[in-house]
Amino acid sequence: MSLKSVNDILGVLEQQAKWQEQPFQQLLQTWPEIVGAVVAAHTRPLSIQRNVLWVATSSAAWAQNMTFGRQTLLLKLNQKLPKPLADIRFSTASWQLPPQVEQQPTVLPQEHPSYLGDVNSFRRDVTPHINNANTAFGSWAKTMQARSHNLPLCPQCQCPTPPGELQRWRVCSICAAKQLSNNFEPKRVT
Numbered sequence: 001m002s003l004k005s006v007n008d009i010l011g012v013l014e015q016q017a018k019w020q021e022q023p024f025q026q027l028l029q030t031w032p033e034i035v036g037a038v039v040a041a042h043t044r045p046l047s048i049q050r051n052v053l054w055v056a057t058s059s060a061a062w063a064q065n066m067t068f069g070r071q072t073l074l075l076k077l078n079q080k081l082p083k084p085l086a087d088i089r090f091s092t093a094s095w096q097l098p099p100q101v102e103q104q105p106t107v108l109p110q111e112h113p114s115y116l117g118d119v120n121s122f123r124r125d126v127t128p129h130i131n132n133a134n135t136a137f138g139s140w141a142k143t144m145q146a147r148s149h150n151l152p153l154c155p156q157c158q159c160p161t162p163p164g165e166l167q168r169w170r171v172c173s174i175c176a177a178k179q180l181s182n183n184f185e186p187k188r189v190t
């Protein structure tokens, strides 16, 4: 086989590839105007295989609706396409898969501006929030406890007493009041 004939074959294959690719590219361009904006938002042509157009739909209901109306759609599409389609198949299967996923640059999810964190780290964010409430209460209780523990005790009733009261009456204000009512003169500290 001569180099020329190899090039000829490659040329033919290239032409064939272009020719096979063309109807689908044309279809992609005319799809929104044929089906309308609403349908276009819920459908995405995937490929043409053996004259059958494969279309992804956003839901099973859309797949069903489109399947019912596909004969009308086929007529409209075939008026625009160089090579008529035999049928259209609708499926939700490839809807989640973006068509050019391989060509897209790899972006780490945490680098995406919409990144909210994965479910686990989200839970990790929530748990300390609950713990914080408990910790806040715990530390408050501890502070209150420590405060009363640090207070000197009234020698009479053994209750935590502000130092000012002890300085003044040597006992707590309650005991001082009792002593006063008993006509007992509290000792004053100079």
Ligand SMILES: [Zn+2]
Residues within 6 Å of the ligand: 154, 155, 156, 157, 158, 159, 171, 172, 173, 174, 175, 176
């Ligand atoms: Zn007391």
